[in-house]
Amino acid sequence: MxxxxxxxxxxxxxxxxxxxxxxxxxxxxxxxxxxxxxxxxxxxxxxxxxxxxxxxxxxxxxxxxxxxxxxxxxxxxxxxxxxxxxxxxxxxxxxxFAEAIKAAADLGEQSLAFTEMEMGVLCAIAYHQPIDRAGLADIFGKEVSRDLLARLRYKDLITSGPRSPRPGAPHTFVTTETFLVTFDLQSLRDLPELELGGESS
The missing domain is CATH 1.10.10.10 (Winged helix-like DNA-binding domain superfamily/Winged helix DNA-binding domain)
Incomplete structure (x- = not known):
């Protein structure tokens, strides 16, 4: 002992x-x-x-x-x-085995279900981060609701980034590690190339 x-x-x-x-x-x-x-x-x-x-x-x-x-x-x-x-x-x-897992318990369905607008906002943040709400409004032509951003934050897909240089220094949004894991990306460099449709006036 x-x-x-x-x-x-x-x-x-x-x-x-x-x-x-x-x-x-x-x-x-x-x-x-x-x-x-x-x-x-x-x-x-x-x-x-x-x-x-x-x-x-x-x-x-x-x-x-x-x-x-x-x-x-x-x-x-x-x-x-x-x-x-x-x-x-x-x-x-x-x-x-994804279908088998879904059939057994509907695992993760809630956390991975996105509305079209949520997916659009998430993509905009991923490609333009750090971006604030005014920047998102410029992209979508309308204000992005705080509720929608809160849902993406709740799913741990976005988080607060550095303050914007705009007047009032609003918070910006950036994607998280969970975002990378969810979409099977090693880093943001693995995001697909953006195909810019249409012509700029």
């Missing part, structure tokens, strides 16, 4: 509480353990996990990318996959 207490003490005092390197394991087992750690971290997270965070649970010489490739290879026949999105990795169900 005393040895157990003595062993635990350095961890409590900020000692080496977590063994990243796993030097006592043979190479193959060490690799499997690192794969398991990355998988566990990704399963526990509801949002994409970046490379730096994943690197904290594996040895310094370990390649996060190679570990992820091995995990992806093992998920071949599973209904979910490990994908890179919004600058990190996360587990997603495969597209062919």
């Amino acid at each position: 005393t040895t157990a207490t003595r062993k635990r003490k350095p961890a409590d005092e900020g000692g080496a509480a977590f063994d990243r390197e796993l030097d006592d394991l043979p190479p193959e087992l060490r690799w499997r353990e690192w794969m398991g750690r990355i998988e566990a971290v990704l399963f526990a997270s509801a949002s994409p996990v970046g490379r730096e965070d994943l690197a904290r649970v594996v040895g310094q010489g370990a390649s996060v990318e190679l570990l992820i490739e091995d995990i992806q290879a093992e998920l071949g026949g599973r209904p979910y996959e490990l994908t890179q999105v919004a600058g990190g990795w996360m587990f997603r169900t495969r597209p062919q």
Whole structure:
């Protein structure tokens, strides 16, 4: 009992509480353990996990990318996959199972249902961010309701950006990481090119 207490003490005092390197394991087992750690971290997270965070649970010489490739290879026949999105990795169900998930529980239907106007405003913010309500009014030719913006904010698709240089310094809107995840984008650079229809007068 005393040895157990003595062993635990350095961890409590900020000692080496977590063994990243796993030097006592043979190479193959060490690799499997690192794969398991990355998988566990990704399963526990509801949002994409970046490379730096994943690197904290594996040895310094370990390649996060190679570990992820091995995990992806093992998920071949599973209904979910490990994908890179919004600058990190996360587990997603495969597209062919979307209908089954909907039929079982209507999961996420509420959060992903958009009116045409909501989708239009979301696109305008995505392409013109940071943009304020006056800027949105210029695009749509009418004022965008605060309720609509509140709904997009509630779905965590937009958030407040920097203050606008307009008089009164109104708040601007920008998209969030949830926006990237929802639309399977790595970054805003992955937004489709805007096709500008018509001619400017």
